[in-house]
Amino acid sequence: MRISELLIKWYSISKRDLPWRNTNDPYKIWLSEVMLQQTRVEQGMPYYHKFIEHYPTISDLANATEQEVLTLWQGLGYYSRARNMHSTAQYISNNLGSQFPQKFNEILELKGVGAYTAAAISSFAFNLPYPVIDGNVQRVVSRLFCIEDPINKPIGQKKIREAVDQIFDKRNPAKFNQAIMELGSLVCTPKNPTCDSCPLSIKCPALLNGKVKALPKKEGKTKVKEISHTYFVFKVEDKTYIQQRKEGIWKNMYQFPLLELDVKPETILDHVMEFIETSETPMIQHSYQTKHLLSHRKINANFYTISLHRKPIFLKSNIFEIELNELSKKYPTSVLTQKFLKSCRIDD
DNA sequence: AAACCGGGGAT
DNA sequence: ATCCCAGGTTT
Numbered sequence: 001m002r003i004s005e006l007l008i009k010w011y012s013i014s015k016r017d018l019p020w021r022n023t024n025d026p027y028k029i030w031l032s033e034v035m036l037q038q039t040r041v042e043q044g045m046p047y048y049h050k051f052i053e054h055y056p057t058i059s060d061l062a063n064a065t066e067q068e069v070l071t072l073w074q075g076l077g078y079y080s081r082a083r084n085m086h087s088t089a090q091y092i093s094n095n096l097g098s099q100f101p102q103k104f105n106e107i108l109e110l111k112g113v114g115a116y117t118a119a120a121i122s123s124f125a126f127n128l129p130y131p132v133i134d135g136n137v138q139r140v141v142s143r144l145f146c147i148e149d150p151i152n153k154p155i156g157q158k159k160i161r162e163a164v165d166q167i168f169d170k171r172n173p174a175k176f177n178q179a180i181m182e183l184g185s186l187v188c189t190p191k192n193p194t195c196d197s198c199p200l201s202i203k204c205p206a207l208l209n210g211k212v213k214a215l216p217k218k219e220g221k222t223k224v225k226e227i228s229h230t231y232f233v234f235k236v237e238d239k240t241y242i243q244q245r246k247e248g249i250w251k252n253m254y255q256f257p258l259l260e261l262d263v264k265p266e267t268i269l270d271h272v273m274e275f276i277e278t279s280e281t282p283m284i285q286h287s288y289q290t291k292h293l294l295s296h297r298k299i300n301a302n303f304y305t306i307s308l309h310r311k312p313i314f315l316k317s318n319i320f321e322i323e324l325n326e327l328s329k330k331y332p333t334s335v336l337t338q339k340f341l342k343s344c345r346i347d348d
Numbered sequence: 349a350a351a352c353c354g355g356g357g358a359t
Numbered sequence: 360a361t362c363c364c365a366g367g368t369t370t
Contacts, residue, residue, distance in 0.1 A: 036365040043356065043364085077354025080368080114367045134365045154349085181365055190363060191359065221361090222351070249353070294354055335355065 003144070003203055004169035004176055010199035011179035014186065016041075019048065021178065026100035026125035027058045033120045034081050034112060041185070047076050058100065061086060062093035070253060070332035077335075079253060084112030104130055123173040131168040132177045133160060136184025141167075142216035143188060143206035150219040222296055228262035229292075229301040231255065231340070232275055235285070236308045240324045241276065241315065242331060249297070254331040256303065256340075257319055268304050277314035282306045288343050292336040303340045 001009075015021070018041065020032035031051055035044040050072055055061040061069070066086050073082035088110050092098060101107050108118040119130035131137075138151045138160055145163040149156035169176040187198045195207050206212045233256045234241045242254045257275040265287070272282050285305040292299040315321070322331065328338055 033365065038353095038364055038366055039355080040357070040364050075355075077356085078366085080353065081366095084367090112367065116366060120365065132365075135363070136365070177365095185365080218362095220350080251353095292355095296352060297354090 002169075003167045003200060004172070006199045006203075007179040007183060008169070008172060008175050011175065011182055015178070015182055016186075019045075019052075020124075024125055026102075026121055027061075028052065029121050029125045030100070030113075030117075031085070033117045033124075034085055035076070037081060037117070038078065039076065044076070047073065057098075058089050059093050059098050061089040062098075066252065067330075067332065071328075071330065074253075074328065074332045075335055075338070079250065079332075081112055083252065087111055088113075100125075102126055104128060120177065123177045127174050129168075129170040129173045131164045131173070132181065133157075133164060134181060134184075136181040136188075137164060139190065139216050140180055140184045140188045140200075143212055144200060144204055146205045146209065146211060146215070148215070148217060151216045152218050152220065156217070224293075224296055224298050226298045226300065227260065229299050229336075230259045230261065230263040230268075230271075231301065231303045231337075232257040232259075232268075232272065233303055233305045233340075234276060234308060234312070235305060235324070236311050238324050239311070239321050240327065241312075241319050241321055242327065243318045243320075249294075250334045254327065254333050255337055257316075262300070263302070265304075269306075272306065275316050275319055276312035278308055278310070278312045280308055280310060282308060288340055290336070290339055290343075292339070299336065301336055301340075305344075 020028055023029070032048055035048055054072060055064060064086065066083060069082050069086045070079060073079060092100060101110070104118055104122045107113060107121050108115070116132055116134050119132045122128040122130045123132065141147065141160050141163045142151055147156060147159045147163065149159055151157060151160060183198070183200070187194050193212060195201050195204070195212060198204070201207055206215050241257060243257055244254050245251055259271060263271060268284060269282055283306065285307045287305070288303040290301050292301055311321070327333060328341060
């Protein structure tokens, strides 16, 4: 039996019942694929349900504000995905009559849609013959063809593409794509793959040659930069003061006034005037220290809570007042900020 | 080609 | 501590 037949047969009896597999709605497929970029299925699932409930159609997403969309995306990470989806929904709504594009090249043009996502939408929503290549497929194929070139380099990626083209089933693009990803996810895993129960084991040279564990190969690791964040949490009764990030990490999300440097505790109060002007002599109520790890950053964060009896006389231009409990609910924040908010609730 | 962009789970 | 996850964009 051909590899594609073995795959699809295995898939038909072993597949998980995932919500986006029970629809042909390109909007739902698009949403699920973007949400699952670099994100585990279990992690994305609750967000998928939330979004479908809040925004059942492209028009509903287009009619929302970016702030609402980011609030709903809060905690999932890679927030450019949410900004791009919202922007693209408005584009489709305003310029394409709310009709999702139906050709691969048109889909590939959409913001936040690359080769993988375009192939996924094309095959799952329209059954077009484009093979998907994601982390799962790279792993399965590198083992199935004993590709020793690093899969994160152009040579390795080219060989993966050529290998996939050899086994791709143009007659069953949707099923083939689902099946090969599902195999990578459930059987041909990065660590401790269960080759015993793999439908392709008899056709796997990596298994025959004892190379499963060594494949796929990867080269070069992005190093993690260590940086410092010093946050100023001004409190006046139930009010606080926040700012919106304009670029870079957590763009368009909200945070307590921030200095992106390490400020010695003794000199914290010297910086207050950079954010607000007050007639009082401010005092540090308490401080909270934590480390926050991202894929490319290690943030040493310090939050200093400064309680005031009266509202500041003056706020720096980008800072504005909100109800403390509106943060995270109405103003989307990073998980780092949420960690701080949670620590406050505990020592209440 | 390399850096940037989040967060969490498994090992 | 390290790797990886239904990747994409920018430099």
